[in-house]
Amino acid sequence: MITFYPGPSKVYPQVADYAAEAIREGIVSLNHRSAGFMDIVKETVRLLHDKLDIPADYHIALVSSATECWEIVAQSLTAVSSLHPYNGAFGKKWAEYAYKIKPPVSLSDADVLCLVQNETSNGTQVSMETLAQFRRDFSALIAVDAVSSMAGIQFDWSLADVWFASVQKCFGLPAGLAVLIYSPAALKRAEEIGENAHYNSLLFIHENFSKFQTPYTPNGLGIYLLMRVLQQVPPIGTVDALTKKRATDWYAFFEQEMMNSPFRVLINDPTTRSDTVIAVQGNEQEVNKLKKAAQQEGITLGNGYGDWKNTTFRIANFPAITDEEIGTLTQFLRSY
Structure with missing residues (x-):
C-alpha cells in the first residue's frame, strides 16, 4: 500500500532496520539518565541544528507531541494572553486549547502571537515573507506550529521565538515524538514568568535538556530513530x-x-x-x-x-x- x-504519513523504509538495531543493541533498554542515552540525545540535538540549519543560540527539546507544545506555550510563555489568527481547523483548535489554560482576558495586551505555518486541514501556509511582516508588526513572542512542514521546507528561524512539530510528517517517522525549538528571548520570558509547576514546564524541560537529559522517561526509541533518520537525510x-x-x-x-x-x-x-x-x-x-x-x-x-x-x-x-x-x-x- x-x-x-x-x-x-509514510515513514522512511530504513526506519524498520533502525528499530531492529535499537532492540538488538539494547538501546531501547537504556536508562534515560545513563551516559549512553545522553549521548544519543546530544547527537540528536546536534544533528537537528546541523541538518535543519537551526541557529546555534536556539535551544532544542524533545517532547511527546505538538499538542503538548500548545500546552507548554500557554502555561510557560504566556503572561497575559495569546493571540491566534488562523484560517483552518488546527489553528482554531490551538486557540481553543490555549484559552482553556490562559483565558483571553485582554487580547489587546497579548504577549504571544500563535501561528500555524502550514494548515494541514486546507492546504494553506504562511510564507516566510508574511511571517516577517508579523515579526515587524508584533513586538512580543511569536510561536509557530510547523507540524506539516518542519524538515520539509526551509525556515528563517529568526522570524519566531518558538517552533515545534511532531515527527510523523516531514521527518518520516512514527508518531509519538515532537521537536520543540525556542529562542533566547523565549527562555528569558519563561524565566520572567517563572512557571515551574508541571512536568512539562519549559524551565524544567530546559534544565534537563541543558544536560542532554529529559524531565521524564521519554520515547527512547523515537529519539533514536530521529537521530538515525537525521543522519541519512540531506x-x-x-x-x-x-x-x-x-x-x-x-x-x-x-x-x-x-x-x-x-x-x-x-x-x-x-x-x-x-x-x-x-x-x-x-x-x-x-x-x-x-x-x-x-x-x-x-x-x-x-x-x-x-x-x-x-x-x-x-x-x-x-x-x-x-x-x-x-x-x-x-x-x-x-x-x-
Missing part, C-alpha cells in the same frame, strides 16, 4: 528545493492535466498554497468514488478535514515519499 495520507536546503519542485509539479498537474476532471485545487491563491499538503476539492460523491478507486489500486489518499471533510482529499508532499510513488499516483489520476 502506498500512502499519501498527510499524517501519520541538508534542509536540498530537501526544500525538492519539496518545492514537487509542489509546483503537483499544482501544475491539477491545473493542466486534470482541468477537465471533477477536481480542482482547493486554494486559488498560489501565494498561500502549502508546499507540503496539496488539498483538492470536488463534490462529495466524486471525492468518495476517487478515494475508493485509489484504495483498490493500493493507494491511500488523505481524507478531507474539518469544514472540508467531505468535499476534499489531501495529498502529502513529504520527503519520505518517492518519485516512483508520485508517478504511480499521477498515472492513476490520469486514467481515472
Whole structure:
C-alpha cells in the first residue's frame, strides 16, 4: 500500500532496520539518565541544528507531541494572553486549547502571537515573507506550529521565538515524538514568568535538556530513530528545493492535466498554497468514488478535514515519499 495520507504519513523504509538495531543493541533498554542515552540525545540535538540549519543560540527539546507544545506555550510563555489568527481547523483548535489554560482576558495586551505555518486541514501556509511582516508588526513572542512542514521546507528561524512539530510528517517517522525549538528571548520570558509547576514546564524541560537529559522517561526509541533518520537525510536546503519542485509539479498537474476532471485545487491563491499538503476539492460523491478507486489500486489518499471533510482529499508532499510513488499516483489520476 502506498500512502499519501498527510499524517501519520509514510515513514522512511530504513526506519524498520533502525528499530531492529535499537532492540538488538539494547538501546531501547537504556536508562534515560545513563551516559549512553545522553549521548544519543546530544547527537540528536546536534544533528537537528546541523541538518535543519537551526541557529546555534536556539535551544532544542524533545517532547511527546505538538499538542503538548500548545500546552507548554500557554502555561510557560504566556503572561497575559495569546493571540491566534488562523484560517483552518488546527489553528482554531490551538486557540481553543490555549484559552482553556490562559483565558483571553485582554487580547489587546497579548504577549504571544500563535501561528500555524502550514494548515494541514486546507492546504494553506504562511510564507516566510508574511511571517516577517508579523515579526515587524508584533513586538512580543511569536510561536509557530510547523507540524506539516518542519524538515520539509526551509525556515528563517529568526522570524519566531518558538517552533515545534511532531515527527510523523516531514521527518518520516512514527508518531509519538515532537521537536520543540525556542529562542533566547523565549527562555528569558519563561524565566520572567517563572512557571515551574508541571512536568512539562519549559524551565524544567530546559534544565534537563541543558544536560542532554529529559524531565521524564521519554520515547527512547523515537529519539533514536530521529537521530538515525537525521543522519541519512540531506541538508534542509536540498530537501526544500525538492519539496518545492514537487509542489509546483503537483499544482501544475491539477491545473493542466486534470482541468477537465471533477477536481480542482482547493486554494486559488498560489501565494498561500502549502508546499507540503496539496488539498483538492470536488463534490462529495466524486471525492468518495476517487478515494475508493485509489484504495483498490493500493493507494491511500488523505481524507478531507474539518469544514472540508467531505468535499476534499489531501495529498502529502513529504520527503519520505518517492518519485516512483508520485508517478504511480499521477498515472492513476490520469486514467481515472
